[in-house]
Amino acid sequence: xxxITNRQVICDTLLDAAKKDRNIVVxxxxxxxxxxxxxxxxxxxxxxxxxxxAEQNLVSVSAGLASCNKKVFAASPASFLSxxxxxxxxxxxxxxxxxxxxxxxxxxxSYGALGMxxxxxxxxxxxxxxxxxxxxxxxxxxxxxxxxxxLLKDEKPAYVRVSRSxxxxxxxxxxxFKLNSANVIKEGADAVIISCGELVPxxxxxxxxxxxxxxRVGVIDMYCLKPMDEKxxxxxxxxxxxxxxxxxxxxxxxxxxxxAQIVSASCPKKVVNLALPDGHIIAGxxxxxxxxxxLDDQGIKRAVIAxxxxxxxx
Amino acid sequence: xxxxTRKAYELRRDIIEEVYQSKAGHIGGDLSVIDxxxxxxxxxxxxxxxxxxxxxxxxxxxxxxxxxxxxYITLGEKGFFDKQEAIETFSSxxxxxxxxxxxxxxxxxxxxxxxxxxxxxxxxxxxxARMDGRSYRTYVVLGDGEMAEGSxxxxxxxxxxYGLDQxxxxxxxxxxxxxxxxxxxxxxxxxxxxxxxxxxYVIEVEDGNNCKQLLAAYQEAEAKKGQPSVILAHTTKGKxxxxxxxxxxxxxxxxxxxxxxxAVEELEGVxx
Numbered sequence: 001x002x003x004i005t006n007r008q009v010i011c012d013t014l015l016d017a018a019k020k021d022r023n024i025v026v027x028x029x030x031x032x033x034x035x036x037x038x039x040x041x042x043x044x045x046x047x048x049x050x051x052x053x054a055e056q057n058l059v060s061v062s063a064g065l066a067s068c069n070k071k072v073f074a075a076s077p078a079s080f081l082s083x084x085x086x087x088x089x090x091x092x093x094x095x096x097x098x099x100x101x102x103x104x105x106x107x108x109x110s111y112g113a114l115g116m117x118x119x120x121x122x123x124x125x126x127x128x129x130x131x132x133x134x135x136x137x138x139x140x141x142x143x144x145x146x147x148x149x150x151l152l153k154d155e156k157p158a159y160v161r162v163s164r165s166x167x168x169x170x171x172x173x174x175x176x177f178k179l180n181s182a183n184v185i186k187e188g189a190d191a192v193i194i195s196c197g198e199l200v201p202x203x204x205x206x207x208x209x210x211x212x213x214x215x216r217v218g219v220i221d222m223y224c225l226k227p228m229d230e231k232x233x234x235x236x237x238x239x240x241x242x243x244x245x246x247x248x249x250x251x252x253x254x255x256x257x258x259x260a261q262i263v264s265a266s267c268p269k270k271v272v273n274l275a276l277p278d279g280h281i282i283a284g285x286x287x288x289x290x291x292x293x294x295l296d297d298q299g300i301k302r303a304v305i306a307x308x309x310x311x312x313x314x
Numbered sequence: 315x316x317x318x319t320r321k322a323y324e325l326r327r328d329i330i331e332e333v334y335q336s337k338a339g340h341i342g343g344d345l346s347v348i349d350x351x352x353x354x355x356x357x358x359x360x361x362x363x364x365x366x367x368x369x370x371x372x373x374x375x376x377x378x379x380x381x382x383x384x385x386y387i388t389l390g391e392k393g394f395f396d397k398q399e400a401i402e403t404f405s406s407x408x409x410x411x412x413x414x415x416x417x418x419x420x421x422x423x424x425x426x427x428x429x430x431x432x433x434x435x436x437x438x439x440x441x442x443a444r445m446d447g448r449s450y451r452t453y454v455v456l457g458d459g460e461m462a463e464g465s466x467x468x469x470x471x472x473x474x475x476y477g478l479d480q481x482x483x484x485x486x487x488x489x490x491x492x493x494x495x496x497x498x499x500x501x502x503x504x505x506x507x508x509x510x511x512x513x514x515y516v517i518e519v520e521d522g523n524n525c526k527q528l529l530a531a532y533q534e535a536e537a538k539k540g541q542p543s544v545i546l547a548h549t550t551k552g553k554x555x556x557x558x559x560x561x562x563x564x565x566x567x568x569x570x571x572x573x574x575x576x577a578v579e580e581l582e583g584v585x586x
Contacts, residue, residue: 047445051468052468052472054468054471056430056434057434057437057465057468057469057471059434060437060469061434061435061472063424064436064440064442065439065441066438067435067442068369068438068443069369091426091428091431092425092434096425
């Protein structure tokens with residue numbers, strides 16, 4: 001398994017881009033270490049701003065910089081970035097359409113046993129509901145690099161959530177990447193698992209095992225939560241009997257809600273949403289938490305088999 | 315009467331028209347802040363429609379965004395758009411002249427209206443100027459009631475930390491907010507000490523509706539190096555219309571026809 005985290009990849013990508021672009025600016029809130037952005041701060045001190053532990057200021061200062069032609073990447077734990085500074089994101093980034101990419105590090109339940117204060121299980125819902133805000137949850141290091149390279153080319157607001165630890169490789173460096181197009185990893189006639197972020201490798205593993213057991217199960221990597229690739233969702237719903245979504249998020253307003261909205265409107269099929277509970281989350285490592293709530297490969301596999309074998313579909 | 319004072323009274327007359335026609339707006343604060351806007355736009359700042367896209371223009375942010383009625387009139391007078399359109403369509407269906415500054419209106423840098431954002435935005439703009447070696451200044455106007463917003467103190471800390479001498483804040487200290495006096499609502503009488511504690515250079519303006527005093531303060535601020543400056547402008551809410559002065563109900567009151575006539579009469583009396 002790769003030891004390179006997505007946050008390290010973001011730093012590497014920005015270091016490469018900054019060689020040719022002095023307008024790239026990174027802003028941190030005492031988060032340069034946890035965001036793996038310390039090398040950027042060291043190599044480009046004049047393109048780095050520290051605001052201290054002040055996430056509201058982090059976002060508004062970033063917007064102010066962006067209004068003066070800076071391409072700003074503001075990095076802070078996803079939990080604080082998406083809720084502590086929510087209004088600053090709404091007004092100064094989304095409403096003012098500033099060129100700020102918000103990097104939510106240690107997203108979802110990355111911080112495990114640190115508890116609710118440090119979990120970001122509402123960020124997809126919060127960010128996606130803001131007009132003009134785009135939301136991305138890349139899964140592995142290759143996709144993360146492609147995503148950041150693509151975002152460097154435009155001037156619109158975006159929120160990117162990455163996890164704390166390295167995730168298993170799903171792609172390689174020659175992967176196909178088109179901004180705002182989902183990656184159809186595998187097609188399937190019985191069921192399609194739609195996932196995003198850290199859970200994609202689990203979904204891939206689940207589909208592989210299911211295939212060995214005779215089920216035809218597809219996988220879609222919906223790293224682009226907003227704008228969501230509706231066509232990919234509709235295509236999947238047209239071909240398969242069951243859609244299963246798997247996400248590291250609350251059951252409300254995330255991937256499952258958005259997929260269900262599209263499927264019910266365009267091609268009604270059963271949609272099963274696998275998500276974190278609407279309640280206290282048990283302490284543990286992120287993998288232990290996924291396992292406990294049935295979001296790991298075995299959990300996803302069980303859910304697919306249960307729905308298919310119980311004849312709940314068709 | 316000097317040029318700037320006359321201009322401020324002419325703009326007051328326009329604001330009364332705009333607010334009366336629309337039955338909207340925040341007249342009390344408009345009248346307390348208009349001298350500040352007049353001095354900035356007609357004397358201090360390098361901002362005009364011709365060079366609006368220039369990277370070297372000074373930046374202006376109305377953090378107390380609810381007084382955008384006064385800003386629209388000022389920008390219209392400056393030639394950014396037809397002032398009459400702002401007067402006639404302010405707050406009406408489909409108008410770009412909504413109740414808080416928005417970037418669909420020419421001359422507005424950033425959307426604002428939710429309090430406690432402007433100073434942080436200004437910190438970002440001043441940092442960008444420094445990064446690019448540009449000499450433009452960033453001016454942020456805040457309300458005294460707004461100083462209860464905690465985000466301001468994050469911005470004050472950062473501005474002091476970075477010694478942003480191209481950043482100049484002005485607090486429109488009219489002493490009133492929607493619930494009553496700022497003292498009763500949330501005490502802020504030691505604002506100068508607070509700014510000083512964060513490393514700011516503090517300039518008190520005894521009469522914040524006096525253009526001459528304001529101009530001297532902005533010149534002093536510009537000369538100060540190594541620190542951000544704040545001008546604490548002691549103003550009168552509702553200034554220039556006797557029945558509105560220092561009355562909290564005129565935070566966003568709507569004038570009757572009789573009140574409108576009296577306000578116009580008083581302002582035209584000053585201009586005559």
